[in-house]
Amino acid sequence: xTFPPFVLRVRQAVNDRRRAWAVKWRLLPxxxxxxxxxxLVAYLYLLPVAPLPFVRTPExxxxxxxxxxxxxxxxxxxxxxxxxxxxxxxxxxxxxxxAVGAYTTAVLSSGHANWPWxxxxxxxxxxxxxxxxxxxxxxxxxxxDYLAIVTLGFGEIIRISANNSNxxxxxxxxTSIPHPPSIxxxxxxxxxxxxVLDAKPYYWLGLTIIIIVIFLLRRLEHSRVGRAWTAIREDxxxxxxxxxxxxxxxxxxxxxxxxxxxxxxxxxASKIGFINPDNFPFLLSILFLSAVVLGGSGNIAGAVLGAxxxxxxxxxxxxxxxxxxxxxxxVLVIVMVFRPQGLLPSRRRAAELAHAGSExxxxxxxxxxxxxxxxxx
Amino acid sequence: MTNLLLWKAFWNLTVTGLALGSIYxxxxxGYTLVYGVLRLINFAHSEVFMVGTxxxxxxxxxxxxxxxxxxGDYPYKSGLVLVGVLAFTAAVAMLFSGGAxxxxxxxxxxxxxxxxxxxxxxxxxxxxxxxxxxxxxxxATVDVIIGxxxxxxxxxxxxxxxxxxxxxxxxxxxxxAIGASTAIAEAVAxxxxxxxxxxxxxxxxxxxxxxxxxxxxxxxDYVLVIVVAIAMMVGLTIFVNRTRIGRGxxxxxxxxxxxRLMGVNVDKVIMITFLLGGLMAGGAAxxxxxxxxxxxxxxxxxxxxxxxxxxxxxxxxxxxxxxxxGLALGLVxxxxxxxxxxxxxxxxxxxxxxxVLMFRxxxxxxxxxxxxxA
Numbered sequence: 151x152t153f154p155p156f157v158l159r160v161r162q163a164v165n166d167r168r169r170a171w172a173v174k175w176r177l178l179p180x181x182x183x184x185x186x187x188x189x190l191v192a193y194l195y196l197l198p199v200a201p202l203p204f205v206r207t208p209e210x211x212x213x214x215x216x217x218x219x220x221x222x223x224x225x226x227x228x229x230x231x232x233x234x235x236x237x238x239x240x241x242x243x244x245x246x247x248x249a250v251g252a253y254t255t256a257v258l259s260s261g262h263a264n265w266p267w268x269x270x271x272x273x274x275x276x277x278x279x280x281x282x283x284x285x286x287x288x289x290x291x292x293x294x295d296y297l298a299i300v301t302l303g304f305g306e307i308i309r310i311s312a313n314n315s316n317x318x319x320x321x322x323x324x325t326s327i328p329h330p331p332s333i334x335x336x337x338x339x340x341x342x343x344x345x346v347l348d349a350k351p352y353y354w355l356g357l358t359i360i361i362i363v364i365f366l367l368r369r370l371e372h373s374r375v376g377r378a379w380t381a382i383r384e385d386x387x388x389x390x391x392x393x394x395x396x397x398x399x400x401x402x403x404x405x406x407x408x409x410x411x412x413x414x415x416x417x418x419a420s421k422i423g424f425i426n427p428d429n430f431p432f433l434l435s436i437l438f439l440s441a442v443v444l445g446g447s448g449n450i451a452g453a454v455l456g457a458x459x460x461x462x463x464x465x466x467x468x469x470x471x472x473x474x475x476x477x478x479x480x481v482l483v484i485v486m487v488f489r490p491q492g493l494l495p496s497r498r499r500a501a502e503l504a505h506a507g508s509e510x511x512x513x514x515x516x517x518x519x520x521x522x523x524x525x526x527x
Numbered sequence: 528m529t530n531l532l533l534w535k536a537f538w539n540l541t542v543t544g545l546a547l548g549s550i551y552x553x554x555x556x557g558y559t560l561v562y563g564v565l566r567l568i569n570f571a572h573s574e575v576f577m578v579g580t581x582x583x584x585x586x587x588x589x590x591x592x593x594x595x596x597x598x599g600d601y602p603y604k605s606g607l608v609l610v611g612v613l614a615f616t617a618a619v620a621m622l623f624s625g626g627a628x629x630x631x632x633x634x635x636x637x638x639x640x641x642x643x644x645x646x647x648x649x650x651x652x653x654x655x656x657x658x659x660x661x662x663x664x665x666x667a668t669v670d671v672i673i674g675x676x677x678x679x680x681x682x683x684x685x686x687x688x689x690x691x692x693x694x695x696x697x698x699x700x701x702x703x704a705i706g707a708s709t710a711i712a713e714a715v716a717x718x719x720x721x722x723x724x725x726x727x728x729x730x731x732x733x734x735x736x737x738x739x740x741x742x743x744x745x746x747x748d749y750v751l752v753i754v755v756a757i758a759m760m761v762g763l764t765i766f767v768n769r770t771r772i773g774r775g776x777x778x779x780x781x782x783x784x785x786x787r788l789m790g791v792n793v794d795k796v797i798m799i800t801f802l803l804g805g806l807m808a809g810g811a812a813x814x815x816x817x818x819x820x821x822x823x824x825x826x827x828x829x830x831x832x833x834x835x836x837x838x839x840x841x842x843x844x845x846x847x848x849x850x851x852x853g854l855a856l857g858l859v860x861x862x863x864x865x866x867x868x869x870x871x872x873x874x875x876x877x878x879x880x881x882x883v884l885m886f887r888x889x890x891x892x893x894x895x896x897x898x899x900x901a
Binding site for chain 1: 562566568634635638639643651654655657658661685688689695696698699700701702703705706707708709710711713714716717723832835836839843868870871873874877878880881884885888889
């Protein structure tokens with residue numbers, strides 16, 4: 151099939167425009183770029199009080215959606231992106247780490263002790279990291295889809311164990327988890343109360359955490375560790391032969407991804423105040439994974455965008471009531487059919503796509519073995 | 528004390544475990560066939576099974592007009608009529624499942640392999656128009672009409688946009704599968720007659736005890752399930768190993784490019800693979816309704832995960848492995864629920880899977896659809 155010329159022209163123009171913008175952006179002086187980013191971030195902080203015209207949720211509180219859904223999904227997608235996008239390990243049980251973080255906070259702050267939330271946070275992160283290492287050590291020798299089913303099993307084991315354990319409150323879960331400490335600055339008489347009614351402080355807290363995490367991940371991505379992950383993702387055997395200790399770095403990817411998942415879980419627990427095993431279904435793992443792949447696997451900005459779409463989208467169309475998950479499924483299929491590399495693919499992967507005609511050759515970037523009959527045209 | 532329960536009920540647990548395992552095995556065949564050929568975890572296969580149970584429900588209630596059993600009064604006591612009713616239900620269920628599997632392949636996966644054509648573009652375009660219509664109207668009929676009107680222009684655009692000859696990364700296939708699975712399950716939940724409620728399926732077969740094996744009551748439905756599963760399994764193996772089309776399936780599983788160069792119509796083989804998987808799921812669906820008398824829009828979800836586990840346990844891509852894995856998983860679940868309590872059976876099943884993969888990283892029998900004689 152041949153394209154009619156006007157379609158080709160439009161496509162070309164869109165591509166050129168996009169490339170031109172990217173180039174122009176990188177050519178801007180550093181000061182200007184930092185300035186623009188600061189303005190953007192400042193606006194993000196103002197989002198709940200000064201929303202964009204069409205960005206709203208008609209049926210539920212907008213700041214509640216931002217704090218309960220968007221912030222949590224973005225954090226989880228950032229963590230899962232380390233595992234799936236950067237290191238190329240398919241993890242279908244990511245919700246397990248999220249649950250470990252949430253339950254650690256719940257147990258320490260309400261279930262069996264009464265630590266303040268801030269004190270439980272590092273423990274929650276450490277506990278989910280340990281969970282990542284415990285799961286990773288025996289299983290990271292497995293490849294591809296075998297790893298996927300084992301991680302899926304892990305997520306289910308965590309959920310079912312929480313359900314069956316009296317220590318963790320069984321099916322009823324743990325209630326009255328404390329909120330983060332309220333801040334009061336006397337000089338300007340400014341309050342930041344983490345209560346039940348106002349969700350905005352949680353959004354601001356979450357946004358701050360997200361910015362810190364993104365900053366750290368970017369440093370990590372461009373470090374030796376990040377390069378090792380890329381190498382593993384593209385070709386594990388070649389990486390091993392070139393002297394990359396693949397097992398060690400895969401374990402690191404698991405641990406760091408798990409730590410961010412635990413962080414998200416801890417934040418979630420302190421926001422909603424009570425958790426039970428039903429908060430951590432397999433479906434959530436699937437949604438996090440969809441966020442990463444929809445946004446553009448391996449790209450931090452992509453993961454953020456994907457998570458925003460996945461979490462905000464169904465809330466935006468809440469007036470579709472129970473039809474919204476049907477819409478969600480259809481949209482997922484259509485986006486993946488026409489944009490399999492994701493909404494914002496990583497630059498490196500895009501280059502590979504242009505180069506090889508497929509997206510990477512790693513475990514997951516590996517094209518499905520069945521290509522079509524007609525090469526092109 | 529709990530161990531006592533295991534020994535007391537051992538043979539009963541074995542029989543029910545084998546029956547449940549047979550259902551797992553039949554569904555696992557679908558996962559394993561598709562995985563063998565496309566290296567794709569077809570998450571939507573659970574919905575193929577669910578559609579099959581709905582097909583069985585429609586066949587028995589709408590087409591044959593069988594009522595739900597009141598006071599154990601069975602409409603068909605025995606004989607040819609009973610066999611005929613069961614066979615008809617099975618045929619309809621398999622038709623539904625097979626159709627669903629082929630439709631998913633055609634609409635969702637095929638464009639991603641770079642072979643999208645006017646059929647996939649049209650269906651995707653209709654779905655797009657239909658969903659867009661939700662913004663305008665809540666009435667399903669109106670939505671369908673708007674969707675149909677929009678289909679033409681959108682399909683034209685989609686057809687132009689479809690990447691020819693470019694294959695998507697495997698991870699994207701996985702997300703498409705998840706999307707298709709969600710869409711199908713939700714569609715049944717929204718537009719099905721009883722929405723999200725549980726459907727009772729009419730009990731056609733009287734579940735009397737056929738004979739005793741040691742101290743186990745072997746019910747007729749268990750026997751039927753196990754026999755049907757093995758028969759379908761044997762049929763499938765013969766088909767894959769002995770027929771011309773089966774040879775094509777094995778060739779594609781082994782090496783796509785070479786198979787294509789040897790003149791195998793790869794797209795057709797893939798379609799047949801999905802069809803075979805769907806037929807097996809349809810068989811499983813009928814057997815499921817015969818034993819459990821119920822279905823629901825999300826019934827496939829858990830069974831799908833379990834069956835996929837079974838497929839991996841036996842060695843994914845391996846037909847015999849699917850049978851072995853299914854039966855093993857059914858038995859493990861039953862024994863472990865006797866030992867540890869039924870709330871732990873899924874945990875035990877996953878731990879067993881983990882341990883097996885530690886020692887045999889490609890499952891009990893290894894991957895083999897293409898390599899040896901399946």
